[in-house]
Amino acid sequence: MNGKENIKQFFGKYGIYLVLVVMVIIMSFLSPVFLSQDNLLNVVRQVSVIGVISLGVTLVIISKGIDLSSGSTLALCAVMAASFGQAGDWAAKMYPSLPELPVIVPILVALGVGTLVGMVNGLLVAKTGIPAFIATLGTYVSVRGLALLYSDGRPVSTLTASYQFIGQGYVFGVPVPVILFFMLALITWVVLNHTKFGKNIYAIGGNIVAAEVSGVNVGRNLVKIYMYAGMLAGVAGLMLSARLNTGQPGMGVAYELDAIAATTIGGTSHSGGIGTIQGAVVGALILGVLNNGLNLLGVSAYWQQIIKGAIIVTAVVIDMRKNAKKK
Amino acid sequence: MANEYVLETRGIRKVFPGVVALDGISLRFRPGSVHALMGENGAGKSTLMKILSGMYKPTEGIVLYKGVETEFNAPIESIRLGIAMIHQELSPVPHRSVMENVWLGREPLIKGTPFVDHRKMHDDTKRLLDDLELSIDPRIEMAKLTVAKMQMVEIAKAVSYNADVVIMDEPTSSLTKGEVEHLFRIIRRLREQGKAIIYISHKMDEIFAISDEVSVLRDGNYVGTYPAAELNTDKLIALMVGRELNEMFPKVECPITDVKLEVKNLSSPGAFQDVSFAVRKGEILGFAGLVGAGRTEVMETLFGIRHKSAGSVLIDDKPVDIRAPEDAIRHKMALLTEDRRLSGIFPMLDIKDNMIMAVIDRYRNRLGKFLNHAQIRNECGEYRHKIKIKTPSLEQKIMNLSGGNQQKVLVARWLMSEPEILILDEPTRGIDVGAKAEIHTLITNLAAKGKAIILVSSELPEILGMSDRIAVMREGRLTGIVERKDATQEVVMKYATMKP
Numbered sequence: 135m136n137g138k139e140n141i142k143q144f145f146g147k148y149g150i151y152l153v154l155v156v157m158v159i160i161m162s163f164l165s166p167v168f169l170s171q172d173n174l175l176n177v178v179r180q181v182s183v184i185g186v187i188s189l190g191v192t193l194v195i196i197s198k199g200i201d202l203s204s205g206s207t208l209a210l211c212a213v214m215a216a217s218f219g220q221a222g223d224w225a226a227k228m229y230p231s232l233p234e235l236p237v238i239v240p241i242l243v244a245l246g247v248g249t250l251v252g253m254v255n256g257l258l259v260a261k262t263g264i265p266a267f268i269a270t271l272g273t274y275v276s277v278r279g280l281a282l283l284y285s286d287g288r289p290v291s292t293l294t295a296s297y298q299f300i301g302q303g304y305v306f307g308v309p310v311p312v313i314l315f316f317m318l319a320l321i322t323w324v325v326l327n328h329t330k331f332g333k334n335i336y337a338i339g340g341n342i343v344a345a346e347v348s349g350v351n352v353g354r355n356l357v358k359i360y361m362y363a364g365m366l367a368g369v370a371g372l373m374l375s376a377r378l379n380t381g382q383p384g385m386g387v388a389y390e391l392d393a394i395a396a397t398t399i400g401g402t403s404h405s406g407g408i409g410t411i412q413g414a415v416v417g418a419l420i421l422g423v424l425n426n427g428l429n430l431l432g433v434s435a436y437w438q439q440i441i442k443g444a445i446i447v448t449a450v451v452i453d454m455r456k457n458a459k460k461k
Numbered sequence: 462m463a464n465e466y467v468l469e470t471r472g473i474r475k476v477f478p479g480v481v482a483l484d485g486i487s488l489r490f491r492p493g494s495v496h497a498l499m500g501e502n503g504a505g506k507s508t509l510m511k512i513l514s515g516m517y518k519p520t521e522g523i524v525l526y527k528g529v530e531t532e533f534n535a536p537i538e539s540i541r542l543g544i545a546m547i548h549q550e551l552s553p554v555p556h557r558s559v560m561e562n563v564w565l566g567r568e569p570l571i572k573g574t575p576f577v578d579h580r581k582m583h584d585d586t587k588r589l590l591d592d593l594e595l596s597i598d599p600r601i602e603m604a605k606l607t608v609a610k611m612q613m614v615e616i617a618k619a620v621s622y623n624a625d626v627v628i629m630d631e632p633t634s635s636l637t638k639g640e641v642e643h644l645f646r647i648i649r650r651l652r653e654q655g656k657a658i659i660y661i662s663h664k665m666d667e668i669f670a671i672s673d674e675v676s677v678l679r680d681g682n683y684v685g686t687y688p689a690a691e692l693n694t695d696k697l698i699a700l701m702v703g704r705e706l707n708e709m710f711p712k713v714e715c716p717i718t719d720v721k722l723e724v725k726n727l728s729s730p731g732a733f734q735d736v737s738f739a740v741r742k743g744e745i746l747g748f749a750g751l752v753g754a755g756r757t758e759v760m761e762t763l764f765g766i767r768h769k770s771a772g773s774v775l776i777d778d779k780p781v782d783i784r785a786p787e788d789a790i791r792h793k794m795a796l797l798t799e800d801r802r803l804s805g806i807f808p809m810l811d812i813k814d815n816m817i818m819a820v821i822d823r824y825r826n827r828l829g830k831f832l833n834h835a836q837i838r839n840e841c842g843e844y845r846h847k848i849k850i851k852t853p854s855l856e857q858k859i860m861n862l863s864g865g866n867q868q869k870v871l872v873a874r875w876l877m878s879e880p881e882i883l884i885l886d887e888p889t890r891g892i893d894v895g896a897k898a899e900i901h902t903l904i905t906n907l908a909a910k911g912k913a914i915i916l917v918s919s920e921l922p923e924i925l926g927m928s929d930r931i932a933v934m935r936e937g938r939l940t941g942i943v944e945r946k947d948a949t950q951e952v953v954m955k956y957a958t959m960k961p
């Protein structure tokens with residue numbers, strides 16, 4: 135193998151990390167504030183909600199599926215968790231007779247509701263055989279409706295201190311959402327790379343017939359994949375409501391698209407069987423640096439959108455080129 | 462005393478919409494024996510095997526496994542009971558490693574944890590491959606292997622189940638002679654260990670070389686079971702086809718005129734070097750060689766799928782620059798690829814659409830915008846009849862056809878396109894004897910119309926029977942070009958194995 139070939143391989147493998155590094159370098163020249171510890175932590179904290187969603191979405195996309203319902207699931211989990219986590223002395227509580235509950239209650243509510251929505255997605259995909267796009271488009275619409283119905287279209291505000299800690303607290307100077315994001319990334323990485331479940335996800339996305347005839351229970355695994363993704367959307371709902379001290383039925387609109395973007399930028403292929411958690415994390419960070427940087431530079435929100443879209447497409451084009459023309 | 466038969470089917474019937482694939486099939490398989498299953502394309506062989514491996518449920522009839530009536534509701538159930546199968550149409554999980562493919566669905570875990578034991582997976586795979594004398598790195602990505610190597614991995618995987626019944630549905634269709642020998646050594650060993658092997662192939666010599674018993678199916682019906690020793694090729698063909706067969710290689714001498722395509726010193730790094738040859742109008746140039754000789758790669762380069770690093774290509778004495786398949790098609794070239802599963806069929810489209818894909822323009826009607834469906838139906842119908850594509854209708858989705866019939870549709874696609882230069886890479890892979898002869902006739906007819914034809918095949922008799930000249934490759938180099946009159950099996954094999 136010659137040098138040129140090696141360089142090409144190197145870029146193919148690590149290109150996305152280089153993009154992040156280059157972006158950080160450029161930003162640090164353009165804006166002196168950028169590299170400050172506060173700002174960097176801020177960047178990561180801002181992407182942590184999207185990041186957590188993208189971890190689950192990565193599993194879904196590797197299995198050759200898609201999940202459009204994460205944003206709605208986030209909202210439903212946020213209002214429901216919040217309704218069980220309101221401060222005891224708040225006058226406009228959703229359940230006025232409810233005493234102040236320990237934080238574990240809203241946590242379990244968020245995880246449980248998220249997992250349940252995921253299970254519905256998974257069952258639709260696995261049992262009816264309709265495309266994941268359609269199944270999750272359905273839940274995307276209905277679950278948002280559920281969130282509105284549950285909260286009667288109103289915010290569920292003023293949460294207990296321990297609830298707020300999930301979104302606003304610090305441990306050893308690191309924001310709790312950041313810690314959650316990296317911990318969940320690590321767990322998901324282990325699940326994907328070191329368990330049978332993970333191997334099955336790759337196999338189902340890579341060649342579903344091969345998986346089936348090798349004795350993989352495709353249906354059950356699909357349900358598990360969507361349940362996991364739904365659960366992480368629940369965690370994201372918890373994080374966001376805790377950070378804003380309110381659960382709102384209109385939260386998380388279009389978050390699923392950002393999560394899909396992060397995953398895709400990170401090299402996960404929509405043709406299935408290819409993708410990594412590292413990639414999703416880096417993809418989320420790239421989106422974060424981009425947002426933060428453009429904000430610091432005072433670029434208008436309209437332009438930010440245009441640039442973001444262009445970057446997403448460019449990243450995927452670069453990624454595709456590495457897969458094509460192997461010969 | 463154990464049962465005399467390990468596996469038995471009684472009165473199996475399987476109906477698909479519009480097709481009775483199997484009708485009352487009763488077969489019995491002995492342990493320690495190789496049982497060949499023969500029949501034309503679409504006879505129902507794969508369907509029966511898929512019932513045994515839990516992929517399909519029979520419409521009627523029962524299966525007895527070790528004497529007990531058993532229902533297989535999913536592949537995992539038959540795997541657990543001890544039936545392993547190499548599937549005819551199966552491609553592996555492409556972007557995963559060899560070892561992950563082999564242990565898919567039964568990955569070993571580190572004791573007491575939910576974590577996959579990668580080291581054990583690697584070591585077990587290595588031992589398995591070593592034991593089968595396969596030099597393949599367990600860690601390499603499946604997609605990086607040649608089709609033949611992938612097939613050997615599938616075989617290794619089937620062996621690794623340590624199953625009592627091993628079903629092999631056309632395992633040799635992408636293997637060459639050396640690897641077939643290798644497979645036969647593996648099969649003999651399995652037989653000695655008391656396994657029952659069910660073996661499906663369209664290659665007669667293989668059947669006689671390896672099998673103990675032969676069962677024949679025709680159009681979903683059971684014809685009979687015979688000791689292999691009591692059969693010969695003619696008898697077997699008569700049983701399969703139920704009629705007399707045309708001559709096998711109906712080569713007609715036709716005028717060979719000007720040079721159509723000339724290739725000079727073509728190279729592609731890592732695949733082949735310094736390949737030069739020419740094909741004339743009306744000529745069939747055969748390409749022989751062992752696996753990995755680089756024949757497919759040469760054809761891919763000619764067609765612009767693969768980059769060339771050096772060399773030139775001339776068509777009608779004019780240099781041409783082919784960088785992509787579009788360029789090749791513009792120069793009136795056509796390529797039937799070696800692997801229909803990866804690059805060939807449009808599984809969700811019907812037979813008609815798959816057939817006319819390369820020549821859609823021809824069927825525009827007078828208005829120029831719309832397709833003339835009557836004409837399409839007519840011509841497709843003609844080919845369907847000629848090469849006996851077994852299907853209830855031309856509107857059937859191609860993925861519902863038997864493997865051999867899918868291949869026939871693809872062959873028809875390229876024959877219909879009547880290109881000036883036609884490259885056929887393993888055109889009769891998986892095609893039964895009767896249809897093979899028809900396809901050979903169609904190829905010869907094209908040559909008679911003055912087309913230049915390149916025929917790559919791993920079946921020596923086919924190459925010898927069809928070609929005017931035979932180019933032989935070995936390890937990426939062209940070692941010789943043999944004239945038809947001098948061509949014998951020995952001469953070709955000499956070039957195929959000699960040092961370049």
Ligand SMILES: Nc1ncnc2c1ncn2[C@@H]1O[C@H](COP(=O)(O)OP(=O)(O)OP(=O)(O)O)[C@@H](O)[C@H]1O
Binds near residue numbers: 507549862863866
């Ligand atoms: N899923 C399906 N849907 C509809 N028809 C099918 C399906 N699978 C098989 N058939 C039909 O059943 C018949 C038997 O097919 P099968 O694949 O068993 O043939 P085969 O003997 O294995 O042929 P080959 O030698 O070409 O592999 C064919 O006519 C085929 O078109």
Ligand SMILES: [Mg+2]
Binds near residue numbers: 506508549630864
């Ligand atoms: Mg078959």
